Amino acid sequence: MKNLSKIIILLLAVFTVQANAQEKLIDRVVATVGSNVILQSEVEAQYAQYLMNGGTPDESFKCMALQQLVITKLLAQQAAIDSIEVSESEVDDQLNARMRDMIQRGGGQERVESLLKRSILQYKEEMRPVLAEQLKAERFQQNLTQKVTITPQEVKQFFELIHKDSLPYFNTEVEIGEIAIFPELTKEEKNIFKERAEKYRQQVLAGTDFGTVARFYSEDKGSASRGGEMDFQPRETFVKEFAAMAFRLKEGEISPVFETEYGFHFLQVLQRRGEDVKVRHLLILTQPTQASLDRAKAKLDSVQNLVTTGKMSFSTAASMYSDNKETKFTGGMVIDPRSPTRSTVISVDNLPKELFLAIDPLKPGEYSKPYQFQDERTGKVGYRFNLLKTRIPPHQASLDQDFAKLKYFAQEDKVRRRMSEWFEKKMKTTFVSINEDFAGCEELRLFQTPASDIAAK
Template sequence: MRKFGLAILGLLLVISVSKAQQRSVDKIAGVVGSSIILQSDIEQLYAQYLAQGATLPPNFKCEILQNQLTQKILAQQAVIDSVSVKDDEVDAELDRRMRSMVQRAGGEERLEQFLGRSIIQYKDEIRNEIRESMVADRMRGKITEKISVTPLDVKNYYDKIPKDSLPSFNKEVEVGVISFNPTLNKEEKEMSKEKAEELRARVKKGEDFATLARLYSQDPGSAPQGGDLGFNERGTFVKEFSAMAFRLKAGELSPVFETDYGFHFLQVIERRGEQVHVRHILIMPQITQASVDRAKMKADSVYDLLTKNKKIDFSSAAAYYSDDKDTKYNGGMMLNADNVQTRSTYIPTDKLDPQVALVTDTMKVGEISKPILYTAQDGKKSYRIFLLKSVTDAHKANLAQDFPKIKDAAYNEKVNRTVSEWFEKKRKQTFIRVDPEYQGCAMVKRWMDSAPKAVAATTTTTDTPKQ
């Protein structure tokens, strides 16, 4: 936390100097159509990366300028194509970023000290940049939204790869899991519910909600912010929390209610259309040994159904019995965390959870493990049954074994080509001007080569309107 604080302080010193310079004379680093990019914008973004501890290449400011040129041209086309983002979407993104910054800085007051201004003021300052970035992302999505690849496209892509350049894939496995989480009975939960009721009563008597949240809430994400969750849409929360949050009026305090996370009560701070700004306090019931023992008994019973009685197959057992919501409706199959979007079930063994690897390493394909006690990264325990569905040895890429991966690569190549062609066309139609300092940048030079009337920029005062 101290390291981050020093980094933020250093960043803000850079920003302060940048803004002091900006009040006098500020160079225009680039012009794209009707928009300008100031040198101070580049310096500020550069300082942000430095503050995060990143090791930056010598030409990194060239990369920043290129990204800004890209963002400006996308945003301008978005106006023509009526692509936009709503105010509440921008607010939600601002709130998300502020929550992250507050958490890393160690609280709102500490962050505001670093910023030298209120969070509200800072959000107003960066709102336009956030909006433009979101609009640009949406425009990029529109450019590529109709792209698809056929099996023939995949084959043609694969055939064009020189045989000595085909990638190699590590050994991969497909692993199924059925998870049995310890569940508490009513008596075991009662103490936690009473604690939540006690805290709610203290709030009603006038004690500060934020202070009690910081002291007692067991939600690690919101407790340092006084329980504040910012603005969120209905689908952000679990259904019980969402139903309560959108039922109340601004200022109202909810009763204590239960979700999968534990016992909560919340207060609505503000309603804005289909978004609500709430804060909450969470008390999580503590797992007992008796509940762990009950989970083991259930796991043993399901293991017998799978292996001795054979009255149910693994996929059906996962759907019916598993407490793992990410896998139970996927036949129990675990997904490759590095390739979740394609829902790939092939996991490189070097990426496999060490606890899972230890169990499956000695299993044969098709074998089902006995229930084992599994400890998650957050310390939560559960009993799990594993199925080793398949093993693929390390090999050179081929269509028979690696079609999904090659399809992803073919799709990405088509997306990149489409975007590149779109930018090439737009650069030829758009007035672009770059300061001499950046004209030696290879990544920026191609913008100037194809742009009409590309000439050097000049120095100007910051009274120039920034669009």
């Protein structure tokens, strides 16, 4: 039961992408699960994906890869029995997202295709049935566990079963509010950047190679070195203004200069494949002027004055004035991005340095002075001030202070137990055989069925 629980932890992670075909020389059956087989090529493909994602060469990873493939087969077979289906559009969406991630991690489409020894289109077609199977397995798992609930009494029982010496220790934690203002440029200030983009566009229209102009002048670091060229991407990956322009033009056509939240662009459509498009573009980033920064600072000062004088609550001011879209509708409270429960309680270890320095001298209920910062996600420079709502000193986990975290852990434990029970029943009725080459894999012990049991089945 203990080993089974360790295996089930893998089910809570995202299924790894793998292809179902590799070089014929390595194709052979390495496992049988019911009426299905798993090929060596599938294990090798998962290992190749692991290396492409930056993993350290380690042959033992293939044990985990085969373990995951067996688990997926078991779940997918039950999904088929239960008539669980996934739509083609769901498969396509997941396929496109995983391809984009692979290309980004792998260093570009050309390098990935070189490593795969096939085109992205070929690879996608090979992956389609495999991914469909994975999604059905996930859907069955979700159906099996989504109704798992946890009561306060169960949380208490879970906590009491943890040995005192094993209780987790939490560093100082805080709850922080934020109101941020980003500078807005006037039309005249924007025109400086727009005119720069138009100047480069005119050079392209006059016959200068688009790629050369983008390579020298584009401020999009991700594509400038490639002459502004971007890989095939679907409409939803672009901001709306960029998508509207990219899907409006004909192949080879050059757009007028247009504005997005990042700055001023112009682009050329290179190729269309259904709802995917390949373009190259040039971007001139809009940078705040000192005047616009001064206006943003003045606006933030006035908002803070409303709050500190009691004329407006912090949460109301955040919803009315803050430019931080992530906290604007949470009463200004910052959500811990690492928390699976979207908690507002954040360990100080996870705070950016400038945010920690702003709230460190504060007492609960106090506000920081306004200060300049750079948004980690967008790179935009703005001004903000913070509220320190709560400070929780370092402590060992307790039911009173850490109920939300303990509830999450208790629910995850209950989900694992539910899956363990399902697997124990499934293994009694499903034939599973593992190739002797994997006999030394500890992760696969559960599936090594004794000969006498196989005969009984």
